[in-house]
Amino acid sequence: MSTQDTRPVELKLYKAHEKVYPRETKGRFQFKRKLAVFVLLGLFYLLPWFDWGGHQAVLFDLPHRRFYIFGLTLWPQDFIFLALMLIIAAFSLFFFTALAGRLWCGYACPQTVWTEVFIWMEQLTEGNRNKRMKLDKGPWNFNKIWRKTAKQFLWITFALWTGFTFVGFFTPIKELAVNVVTWNLGPWETFWLFFYGFATYGNAGFLREQVCLYMCPYARFQGAMFDKETLIISYDEKRGEPRMRGKTRREAENPGDCIDCTLCVQVCPTGIDIRDGLQYECIACAACIDACDDVMASVGLPKGLIRYTTENALEGKKSRVLRPRILIYGAILTLLVSSFAYALLTRSSIDANVIPDRNSFYRIVDAQRIENVYNLKIMNKGSQTAHYEVSAIGLDGLAVDFETDDGVLSAEPGELISVPIRIRADRSVANKKIHTIKVVVNEVDNPNNKRTETVKYFGYDK
Amino acid sequence: MGTRPVTDQSQFNERQIKRIFYRRLGTAVWVSFLAAAVQTMIFFAQFDPAYLNEIASITISIDRWQGYALGFVFFWLFSFITGLFCGVIMALPRTKLAQSIRQES
Numbered sequence: 001m002s003t004q005d006t007r008p009v010e011l012k013l014y015k016a017h018e019k020v021y022p023r024e025t026k027g028r029f030q031f032k033r034k035l036a037v038f039v040l041l042g043l044f045y046l047l048p049w050f051d052w053g054g055h056q057a058v059l060f061d062l063p064h065r066r067f068y069i070f071g072l073t074l075w076p077q078d079f080i081f082l083a084l085m086l087i088i089a090a091f092s093l094f095f096f097t098a099l100a101g102r103l104w105c106g107y108a109c110p111q112t113v114w115t116e117v118f119i120w121m122e123q124l125t126e127g128n129r130n131k132r133m134k135l136d137k138g139p140w141n142f143n144k145i146w147r148k149t150a151k152q153f154l155w156i157t158f159a160l161w162t163g164f165t166f167v168g169f170f171t172p173i174k175e176l177a178v179n180v181v182t183w184n185l186g187p188w189e190t191f192w193l194f195f196y197g198f199a200t201y202g203n204a205g206f207l208r209e210q211v212c213l214y215m216c217p218y219a220r221f222q223g224a225m226f227d228k229e230t231l232i233i234s235y236d237e238k239r240g241e242p243r244m245r246g247k248t249r250r251e252a253e254n255p256g257d258c259i260d261c262t263l264c265v266q267v268c269p270t271g272i273d274i275r276d277g278l279q280y281e282c283i284a285c286a287a288c289i290d291a292c293d294d295v296m297a298s299v300g301l302p303k304g305l306i307r308y309t310t311e312n313a314l315e316g317k318k319s320r321v322l323r324p325r326i327l328i329y330g331a332i333l334t335l336l337v338s339s340f341a342y343a344l345l346t347r348s349s350i351d352a353n354v355i356p357d358r359n360s361f362y363r364i365v366d367a368q369r370i371e372n373v374y375n376l377k378i379m380n381k382g383s384q385t386a387h388y389e390v391s392a393i394g395l396d397g398l399a400v401d402f403e404t405d406d407g408v409l410s411a412e413p414g415e416l417i418s419v420p421i422r423i424r425a426d427r428s429v430a431n432k433k434i435h436t437i438k439v440v441v442n443e444v445d446n447p448n449n450k451r452t453e454t455v456k457y458f459g460y461d462k
Numbered sequence: 463m464g465t466r467p468v469t470d471q472s473q474f475n476e477r478q479i480k481r482i483f484y485r486r487l488g489t490a491v492w493v494s495f496l497a498a499a500v501q502t503m504i505f506f507a508q509f510d511p512a513y514l515n516e517i518a519s520i521t522i523s524i525d526r527w528q529g530y531a532l533g534f535v536f537f538w539l540f541s542f543i544t545g546l547f548c549g550v551i552m553a554l555p556r557t558k559l560a561q562s563i564r565q566e567s
């Protein structure tokens with residue numbers, strides 16, 4: 001695309017927008033999509049209401065800088081998990097796109113899912129495609145006004161509820177509900193509630209396919225993951241052409257299977273004609289498959305004139321699912337997921353940091369022993385108060401010494417404590433300029449929960 | 463997608479030129495919004511806004527929420543300016559250089 005002169009494209013991209021009135025469809029793929037809508041939105045709207053171990057099951061508590069995800073509490077120190085999760089999400093997207101095209105777009109993207117719901121509400125209030133088109137063309141009479149008002153009412157209520165739920169992932173939703181009812185929202189909560197509500201309303205109610213066309217980054221690069229074996233939704237041109245209908249069709253000798261009913265065009269949420277070939281606009285929602293299958297069944301022709309297929313299959317070549325691209329993406333994905341699982345399972349609830357005291361290398365105490373001073377920082381990433389012990393290994397007879405107000409080292413959940421520690425060794429042992437030792441912090445009640453940090457130890461080499 | 467600058471505006475009418483301008487402006491706003499979201503996430507995972515507020519040379523007191531929001535606006539603004547400048551620099555001035563580049567292609 002980059003080699004062409006793009007000036008005309010830029011203009012075309014901004015041609016006046018024609019409203020798309022998708023026609024309602026039923027069928028096996030639409031059933032699956034509906035299922036996806038219910039599962040995904042169900043999770044979104046219900047999850048924040050569940051509790052787990054004394055806190056909201058899923059809560060991204062930004063003011064306290066901790067994330068609760070069921071039994072797991074993540075602190076900023078666990079950023080690696082967040083990063084890994086995002087990388088895994090990205091690779092899954094690559095993997096599934098290479099395998100089955102724009103599955104994400106058709107079934108799981110919030111844009112599609114919310115648009116779907118908004119269209120349901122539109123159908124409920126304004127009727128089916130023909131009625132909606134007529135209504136929009138007709139004059140502003142009573143019928144039109146109340147239908148449009150009812151639609152707006154549903155849309156706005158739903159959008160606000162969405163905004164509310166969204167904020168409920170960041171502030172405890174039950175408190176939030178009370179605050180909403182008592183009109184007691186803080187400025188940020190108010191802002192985000194309306195912001196997200198408005199975004200939902202605008203994107204799902206009005207922008208719809210334009211988000212996919214103009215705004216979505218994924219739509220721009222998904223093509224790079226496609227190859228000739230990727231599942232695409234395609235019209236079987238060999239079988240369908242020459243398309244014709246009515247009298248021409250009856251009189252024709254060898255008509256193609258396409259009866260040119262244009263139903264596939266009417267159901268398309270992005271307003272394209274799949275018979276023109278694979279297009280950038282197609283979000284692979286499979287509505288045209290369901291529509292066409294119905295038509296084929298009613299005229300007694302085999303289904304699948306429009307179907308999930310691959311470019312190779314269309315050209316009559318053999319398709320194979322396992323190919324280097326899939327294997328490589330798959331391998332990377334497996335590696336990432338297993339390292340994520342491993343890191344999660346072996347995650348220690350102690351985060352420790354040992355920083356050498358900047359002011360001195362070492363000190364000689366009672367003539368025989370060397371002392372190095374460090375600052376030890378411990379963060380308790382668990383969900384309970386913990387007591388700690390500190391020891392050092394790496395040289396014979398290392399002794400660790402520290403002073404706290406009450407003699408013990410303990411931290412509340414999420415607390416960061418900082419304490420100076422002194423590590424002593426015999427002069428005869430610490431006889432090199434620099435040694436490497438390990439400082440071990442472990443929980444008193446659970447010695448297996450520990451954290452080891454490597455530090456330099458300055459010895460006496462004169 | 464193409465980003466070749468519009469060097470010769472004579473082929474467009476006023477309205478089209480305006481559209482191109484708003485389209486580019488909108489692109490910069492939207493893309494910098496996405497970029498700012500990612501930057502905010504990564505940045506504040508590492509740095510606590512409350513702590514930054516303590517050590518900052520500006521003496522206003524902000525809480526964490528305000529810190530996050532301020533950070534986001536900051537990232538958005540600067541990413542947007544970057545995008546804007548990209549657009550400006552990319553659209554070559556109507557000079558002989560632009561003319562010759564256009565004729566070459």
Ligand code: SF4
Nearest residue numbers: 105109111212216219
């Ligand atoms: S094109 Fe983008 S916004 Fe549209 S459905 Fe696909 S991922 Fe979602």
Ligand code: SF4
Nearest residue numbers: 268282283285286288
């Ligand atoms: S062409 Fe078919 S699969 Fe693609 S967006 Fe339109 S209806 Fe959905």
